[in-house]
Amino acid sequence: MKAADGCIYECRARGRFRRDGVTPIVGDRAEIEANGKKGSIVRILKRKNALARPAVANIDALVIIIAPVSPAPDMLLTDKLTVAALSNDIEPVICVNKTDLADGAELMRTYGSAGFKTFAVSAGTGAGTDAVSGFLKGRVTAFAGLSGVGKSTLLNRLTGGDVKTGHVSEKIQRGRHTTRHVELFELPESGFALDTPGFSSFDIHNLRAGELWRYFPEMADAAGGCRFRGCSHISEPDCGVKAKLENGGIARSRYESYVEMYNTLKEIKDWERNDTITLDFGG
Ligand SMILES: Nc1nc2c(ncn2[C@@H]2O[C@H](COP(=O)(O)OP(=O)(O)OP(=O)(O)O)[C@@H](O)[C@H]2O)c(=O)[nH]1
Ligand SMILES: [Mg+2]
Ligand SMILES: [Zn+2]
Known part of the structure; x- marks a missing residue:
């Protein structure tokens, strides 16, 4: 956990969380008791929102990454993600990546006219990524989208960090560099971004x-x-x-x-x- 003093504490959840059926998830805010560099989680604060797959909490915006090609966009999945976000009080934004390979204008039109904030970027060349940086600043965001659309590559560029990325063809065979867990990145100025494993399905079952x-x-x-x-x-x-x-x-x-x-x-x-x-x- 990152504490109000700016320090990072490696925390364990106390046993009673397990008894209550409460599992701390990425994005949680908590009260901790510090003991040197270690700490234990005493209480998890009320969540503003939470998504189940993957499990993340207190998200301000869901950044849905799609690509015009490689991989081709999955419109149904994208639309499920927008619904899941909106129905959980999370702002969905659409980020069309890989615009160095195809312009993505039709995707931009589709989602822009639906009323969403949209960004056209290339994580590869860096085109358009400043606008995304500006949006992320001061927010807690989760990146979602099909495996291979470039979530980790974009986060690398935005954080100057060391997020593992992979080649699409490699992944189909072995998935060596595919993001397997939710990872939290602190952004250079302020804010946090969560890199998530690519979704293949998303839970909207509680809607009528x-x-x-x-x-x-x-x-x-x-x-x-x-x-x-x-x-x-x-x-x-x-x-x-x-x-x-x-x-x-x-x-x-x-x-x-x-x-x-x-x-x-x-x-x-x-x-x-x-x-x-x-x-x-x-x-
Ligand atoms: N041409 C081009 N390739 C890109 C771009 N962004 C990412 N890639 C490539 O696409 C491949 C997959 O990128 P990743 O960042 O690993 O994709 P991911 O969305 O994190 O995938 P998962 O972790 O499996 O969900 C890598 O080979 C990247 O180099 C881009 O803007 N243009
Ligand atoms: Mg990844
Ligand atoms: Zn009607």
Whole structure:
């Protein structure tokens, strides 16, 4: 833990955390008792928010990294991450990396018009990374995105640090340099960034299908035009969201992700929704 005195203490969690079912996770703020350079965690402070996969707490923004190529963007995963962030009170921002390989203009349009802050960068050449630095300053952020999009490379550039990165082809075979744990980096001026293992899936199971549209900003501002209360924005007539879609105001890929997520969430029974309870404790 980094203490208010600026020192780092290597801490153990006391036994009672295990009894309470509370596990300290990356990003936690805690009270510790120091003993020389070591310490023990006495109490974990109330979390502002927490994500389950990977387990991180107190995040101000989720930096979702996508690449136009190598690997090709996974639009559904990206959209799930934006929903997971928004529904946990975390600002999602989109960072299009590898713009030295392809310009990424379409991804920038899609996510910019959806209402997100967007950055076009190349972690390889450094183009555009100053703007990301400016955004990260003073915030606690987590980097997310498919394996190989360049999360660690970008963090290396931003921190001047020594984050392990790997080659896409290498990873497919052995995954030697792939980030395996959440790692916390202190930024040069102020703030922390968390490097996370690439996500392959993300937990949005606690949402109900009928509230999903609220977490698509470009749909939420059109839903007032729907004829029916409780409109699913899929099959009802006189739907404000579908009208906006037909006018080109909503990207097809975003709408397709919505429909797919809606259909998944509709199948989940209420009793199946409680798998994040252990993360939701007070302090
Ligand atoms: N051309 C180009 N290659 C890049 C860029 N950013 C990263 N790469 C390369 O992409 C590969 C994967 O980068 P990483 O930073 O390890 O990717 P990661 O997102 O951390 O991957 P995981 O840890 O597996 O989740 C490496 O070979 C990088 O050199 C970029 O802007 N342009
Ligand atoms: Mg990595
Ligand atoms: Zn509607």
